[in-house]
């Protein structure tokens with residue numbers, strides 16, 4: 001699954017991820033439904049796998065929507081520049097919205113997402129991230145649901161990529177360069 005100089009060390013296995021997602025789904029379900037279906041936003045591409053598993057654990061009426069952002073190139077460092085590559089196809093004014101993200105690292109991407117979605121006047125706006133890497137925080141962002149708080153390591157798999165590879169790996173590993 002790796003190039004010759006890249007090694008993926010196991011970090012979170014599929015059963016750990018599934019157990020944590022079941023618990024996140026219960027927490028989100030417990031809050032209950034508002035006047036209309038919960039708008040669950042998949043932040044492409046990294047959160048597609050997490051999103052697919054999480055929404056199946058949310059026992060509420062939902063509308064599922066997709067938002068594309070791009071912040072990383074081939075490197076493991078954030079450029080800080082966030083670009084919208086695909087906008088929502090639903091008006092979120094007065095709606096309860098849950099953003100589903102793969103990882104919050106510097107927080108720059110989430111801060112950008114919160115700014116653009118808040119400007120559309122939703123009824124409520126919450127954030128669920130599978131991973132949180134607090135060591136590299138550059139801006140504070142409110143995180144309502146966090147799957148795992150992780151060390152300052154570069155992770156791939158389960159939707160997360162390095163140079164567009166590893167997204168299909170069913171578990172999360174730490175990438176190192178031999």
Ligand code: IMP
Nearest residue numbers: 046078104105106107108109154155160
């Ligand atoms: P932030 O803007 O620095 O918080 O980074 C957010 C985005 O960077 C995530 O949505 C990921 O796409 C990417 N990213 C950050 N850390 C990692 C990592 O360890 N592995 C893979 N992608 C990462």
